Amino acid sequence: MRRISCDICVVGGGSGGIGAAVGAARTGADVLLIERDSSPGGTIVSAWVHNWEPVCGTSELCRRLYERMRRMPGGANADYSRSLSRLNREGVRNPPLPFEPWAFVRSVEGEFRECGVRRVLCDTDFRECRVRSGRIESILVQSSFETLEISAKFFLDSTGDIVLARAAGCPFSKGAESASAFGEPSAPESADPSDLNAANWCYRVRPGDPGGSPDAEAVSEYPPLCIHRPKFCVTMPNGDLLVNPCGTTRLDPDLDPEEYAERVRTARELAYLCWHWDAFAEGKKLQWIGLAPRIGIRESYRLSAEYVTNENDILAGMNFLHEDIVATCDHPLDDHAHGRCRELRGGYGIPFRSLLPRGCENLLIASRGLGVSHLASSSCRLSRTIMTLGEIAGRAAGLCVKRGCQLRALRIASEPSLLSISLKKDSRNNG
Ligand SMILES: Cc1cc2nc3c(=O)[nH]c(=O)nc-3n(C[C@H](O)[C@H](O)[C@H](O)COP(=O)(O)OP(=O)(O)OC[C@H]3O[C@@H](n4cnc5c(N)ncnc54)[C@H](O)[C@@H]3O)c2cc1C
Numbered sequence: 001m002r003r004i005s006c007d008i009c010v011v012g013g014g015s016g017g018i019g020a021a022v023g024a025a026r027t028g029a030d031v032l033l034i035e036r037d038s039s040p041g042g043t044i045v046s047a048w049v050h051n052w053e054p055v056c057g058t059s060e061l062c063r064r065l066y067e068r069m070r071r072m073p074g075g076a077n078a079d080y081s082r083s084l085s086r087l088n089r090e091g092v093r094n095p096p097l098p099f100e101p102w103a104f105v106r107s108v109e110g111e112f113r114e115c116g117v118r119r120v121l122c123d124t125d126f127r128e129c130r131v132r133s134g135r136i137e138s139i140l141v142q143s144s145f146e147t148l149e150i151s152a153k154f155f156l157d158s159t160g161d162i163v164l165a166r167a168a169g170c171p172f173s174k175g176a177e178s179a180s181a182f183g184e185p186s187a188p189e190s191a192d193p194s195d196l197n198a199a200n201w202c203y204r205v206r207p208g209d210p211g212g213s214p215d216a217e218a219v220s221e222y223p224p225l226c227i228h229r230p231k232f233c234v235t236m237p238n239g240d241l242l243v244n245p246c247g248t249t250r251l252d253p254d255l256d257p258e259e260y261a262e263r264v265r266t267a268r269e270l271a272y273l274c275w276h277w278d279a280f281a282e283g284k285k286l287q288w289i290g291l292a293p294r295i296g297i298r299e300s301y302r303l304s305a306e307y308v309t310n311e312n313d314i315l316a317g318m319n320f321l322h323e324d325i326v327a328t329c330d331h332p333l334d335d336h337a338h339g340r341c342r343e344l345r346g347g348y349g350i351p352f353r354s355l356l357p358r359g360c361e362n363l364l365i366a367s368r369g370l371g372v373s374h375l376a377s378s379s380c381r382l383s384r385t386i387m388t389l390g391e392i393a394g395r396a397a398g399l400c401v402k403r404g405c406q407l408r409a410l411r412i413a414s415e416p417s418l419l420s421i422s423l424k425k426d427s428r429n430n431g
Helices: 015-025 060-070 099-117 164-165 258-281 312-315 376-378 383-403
Strands: 001-012 029-035 117-122 124-130 135-142 148-156 172-174 203-207 233-234 241-244 288-293 301-303 325-329 333-336 340-342 348-351 363-365 409-413 420-423
Touching: 001 015, 001 383, 015 029, 015 060, 015 099, 015 148, 029 148, 060 099, 060 383, 124 164, 135 258, 148 383, 164 363, 203 258, 241 258, 258 288, 288 325, 312 348, 312 376, 325 383, 333 376, 363 383, 383 409
Parallel strands: 001 029, 001 148, 029 117, 148 363
Antiparallel strands: 124 135, 135 148, 172 301, 203 241, 203 288, 233 241, 325 348, 333 340, 409 420
């Protein structure tokens, strides 16, 4: 078996993994990124969520990526500066930032080149990890052709479903917590592990004649779920509409595999039927362009981190409850499974300890699977928030490698930049 070594191995190349790789590489670390798909991008590219909702607290990396896309003809055309907070001064939602998936991948690759992320292994799947004395020594990954063993000083789990952290034995949770877990005012009395935010399949249409005649099979089968469905539509740079038929199914990873597969199949069919209904029953002039390669998943397993960010942190707003706040977010509590969207008055903070697993010293989480409660996850899962947190995780890992210290030796302070990481006094080179 071939063996590869690096300073920092990032597993998963979605929003969080991109941030993590860039954050780590900028400290001078030798970074290796592993990605299951054929390119980095994650949900943005594979589930066609190529749109950034307005949100506060995003890092300069996000702006650089967007500006790169704007320089590509047809890549992106919105004004980045207008989406730096959820609401404008009049309390109206700021515009989103649409862009093309191909432009995003090019932009990420350009950023990788510039900041020194030189090794990216795509079409490579994480399989298992070797842990000794609370540290991950190496992981086994499977490329299209061979099994590789990768050893690293530090690992970042950016897989969304925290596959590496779970394989390493870190505690995790799933679904809605009971009110007693974190004292969240809106949590239910009893926990419900199957209560997950909704998944759905995005598609793309173009204003114009739908063409042809209605598909008879579809007409006979319009299920209630596709009729008058709330749809989130964003106009792409070429005038196409990216349609997100919000909340068509729930995908619990603990479902029987056949039931899971059936729900995925039904969600795909619903996307087509949603368009069919609009075009032929409602008579909207919309031409079918295509369906995303994958279903989009908002929530699955979440880390039981050193600190779990929860509704109380969100309600505290900018009166931070912790000293280690590293990012802010002002997206609403937005639960598509229940059709609930609770707008916030302003931003709130996410502490560094929510990226920190229990029981593993050289691992940080840089994805939507970070340590947040079910309620908090409905707010802070936006791509740019996850990318910003990923960048911080990467930077912290890079600093540990550079100084030969452990995570707990880092002093993380909430400062105006929200990105102040330094070493605690007397903690240099403490192994
Ligand atoms: C339908 C939908 C609509 C949304 N709308 C918006 C929106 O409008 N605006 C917004 O900002 N956010 C939106 N979001 C939220 C946002 O897209 C996601 O929360 C965010 O992209 C998650 O990033 P991530 O890096 O955590 O995960 P992902 O982007 O899912 O990245 C995880 C990566 O890990 C890889 N991976 C997984 N397992 C392995 C393995 N075993 N080995 C190797 N690689 C692996 C995957 O292939 C993937 O590339 C939406 C989400 C959904 C589902």
